[in-house]
Amino acid sequence: MSEQTMTEAQKARLAMREGRWTGPTVHKIKGFVQSNLVVLPHADAYDFLVYCQRNAKACPVIEVTDPGDPEPRVSAPGADLRTDLPRYAVYRNGVREQDVEEITDLWNPDSVAFLLGSSLSFDEALVRAGVEAGETVWALNTSVPTVPAGKFHGNLVVTMRLMRPEQVVTATQLTTRYVYTHGSPVHVGDPEVIGADLEHPIYGPPLTAIPRDKSAVFWACGVTPQQAAIESKQELMIAHAPAHGFVTDLRSDRFCIP
């Protein structure tokens, strides 16, 4: 395929595969569904899938690959999940190691990949609807517990976007439709209600308070499984580095309420 006939999603993945794109995907890809990645040994896959079912708002599963198969055949045929993300986070025994730019050496015949819809998929729709949330999306830890399943447990991670107060209803209405990429917000307003840790963000600049002219809106985040890897001391989990999503071929505006 020549670059001329490739979609923006395919071009992005090629650049990531070739090591030319190692930075965040936030606001970088218009109209394509971005996803979170979780790779686990097959032996842990059932417990994790039940964890996703029990925490569906944080973990909306858009694809599960067959063991050993690194190609997401439904959401991005021809892609390779071992190389086609800009940056990966690797957790061993619950500790995040140095990020890597590909995971070919870590991939095993029993590796299973889960793609979970990312709220980065609807940022362009917010822009189109006139919601001025700016370029910054935060990923924050909270004090809200998730529902455990097998070995997996931990607190909810959220994304936060700041907007003018009169835009909150539009943002809620709009994102309600995008059920596979976290859907409606989990909280609007005071970060303390959900124990959102503004001072130590997983991604984004630290804040001491929400600016007085803005409202904070929080969506469940697909980085939640990485927090579960930490709290559950998971032996091995490979994930996307937060804010460095996998770009699928699915169109955000067509992958909505079924």
Add this chain to the structure above:
Amino acid sequence: MSEQTMTEAQKARLAMREGRWTGPTVHKIKGFVQSNLVVLPHADAYDFLVYCQRNAKACPVIEVTDPGDPEPRVSAPGADLRTDLPRYAVYRNGVREQDVEEITDLWNPDSVAFLLGSSLSFDEALVRAGVEAGETVWALNTSVPTVPAGKFHGNLVVTMRLMRPEQVVTATQLTTRYVYTHGSPVHVGDPEVIGADLEHPIYGPPLTAIPRDKSAVFWACGVTPQQAAIESKQELMIAHAPAHGFVTDLRSDRFCIP
């Protein structure tokens, strides 16, 4: 708990447990979510959960029990899935055996139960909205293939309701909201488009054609896994008998788009 303080859902389950209710649940319980039941050995549970993910419209998972635990702790605390359904279908090596009224003898320490939302949950909402679909709900085989996962494969099963043509839009709008109980229709109109087998219904009276003054509306159905058990020659699957659902404590109108 005395009968006076029990909800209609709790009373129904008690009657089923005591063998006083062995008939269908269609249109019998107002406002409570009804669910389909699938019980499998733990060894088959992962493949089945992936099958549900790949066929989410037919198999919206509302709860997965821990192995050996017959209590649906989220959707009906205190209930017992071995006794609290009116009638069970038992599939061995892909063949449906004689239905039974309880499955205590068939339940094992490694049994896992899946509750899948049922469209019987929104019939009362259709009535409230003035959609006159009558008392009859059909369950029909189709020629539409589902997406396989592991050993599980087969064609989609649908429910069919007949209504006046001018009620189709209302029925579509209304059920779109009920994403955990199959959501919007999968088809409206000519049954042949989806190969719906009117002459040999899984449930409901046989038909040779749709009455000329009615429109047929089809929703994905949680009996689909039973067809997969047949086509996959599954060694053992216990399920609800079609149209004989499990009544949860969840309120239909609150268990909607998340």
